[in-house]
Amino acid sequence: MFRILIRDVNERGQGVGTVLNDGHDDSVNASDLDRGKVCFVNDALPGEVVTARLIEDKRNYRVLDLVEIEVPSPDRVLPDCEYYPECGSCQLRHLHYDAELRLKENRVRHFLSRLEGAYPAKFLPIIGMGDTRHYRGKSIFPFSQEDGVVTIGQYRRGTNDLIDIQRCLIQSEVSLALVNSVRELANKDGVPAYDRMTQRGILRHLVVRTGFASRQVMLVFVVNDLSVKEQIMSWVPALEETALDAGYTLKSVWMNLQTSRDNRILSDDYLFLFGEETIEEEINGVRYNISPDSFFQ
Missing domain, CATH: 2.40.50.140 (Nucleic acid-binding proteins)
Incomplete structure (x- = not known):
């Protein structure tokens, strides 16, 4: 010790x-x-x-x-997530949000101070979020399978072992509703998750993009085999209903064929399945069209 x-x-x-x-x-x-x-x-x-x-x-x-x-630190708080700290998606659920902003601001100040001529004459504080929950506009959920049951969630911290996530405080609420529906549909129809060790199975990742202002959502099924196309198309009505129940419209559905054996999540090989090719988001009066591979989060 x-x-x-x-x-x-x-x-x-x-x-x-x-x-x-x-x-x-x-x-x-x-x-x-x-x-x-x-x-x-x-x-x-x-x-x-x-x-x-x-x-x-x-x-x-x-x-x-x-x-x-x-x-103890006076900034330490009780984690508000049932999966923390096992889940590897969050590292500071035990730190008060105001203290987290101070840490990040100090880190930026430190980096800028090491760059000649880069430190600003006036350094404004970080503008924090009014609501720190369900803010993530792009979410990536890996699939796995245990004893024949498909799971979907996030990796356990520092491992490739999956935690089957039912709820999350940072992902959008509609994304978790869709994750739970996809899990149920995949198990009902017997569509297997991809296994990196055996190189077998189909479902690798589910990417969810949420347009908070437009109330539109996009799904990208990352698969190892395009033969599952018709199966995924048969899920669309149920997924539309799930999105509507959460106050959103399922506006776009894609597949991404990823056959690489490494850790890359997406390839350049997209196949459009349903709806429209993009969803909309608006920030400060500016409208954006978001495609599956847009760098926008």
Whole structure:
């Protein structure tokens, strides 16, 4: 065990600190190298003194799991998600949103300060969201299969193991409604998820794009085999109804053929199936047409 003072948070949401007590029998006489080595502690926050268990000990840094919080941060909050921290989509559900904005602002200030002539004369604070829930306009959900049952959700933190997500506080509400419907339809019709180990199966990812202003939604089924086209088309009426129940219109449905064996989610091979080719979104009076491969989120 190691006793660590946390001073910052990195881009992965890990607390960054140094050893106060290295946990060995001779910890009082720990070397300067041990005390100075950077420690990355999962789920720890700035200002905290924590006890942590070693996972990796590299030449210049350590990675550790949080065991006990000796001195908690005043910005620590109870996570509001039933899947946290196992789900790998969020790293800071245990940090108050105002503190998260301060951390991000400080990180931007730090990066700009290292660029000659780039630091602005006046630095305005980040404008935070009024509602921090269900804001994500583009969502990607991988498929998996266990004991013959198709699951869809997000990967467990640091692994390729899938957590079957039924609810989520950051994805749009209509996207989760559609995810739950697709899971049910795939299992009912026996359409298998793709298995990267065996290179078999069909369903790889579901991409959902939400137009909050237009109340339009797009689905992209990423598949390993186009033979499932007619099956997916048969799901459209049920998915239209799901979207309507959530206050949206299912405006566009696509397939994306991805046969690569690596981790890439999308290929360049799209097949239009239903509705219109784009959905609309409006921000500050400007209308955007969003295609399946638009960089817009």
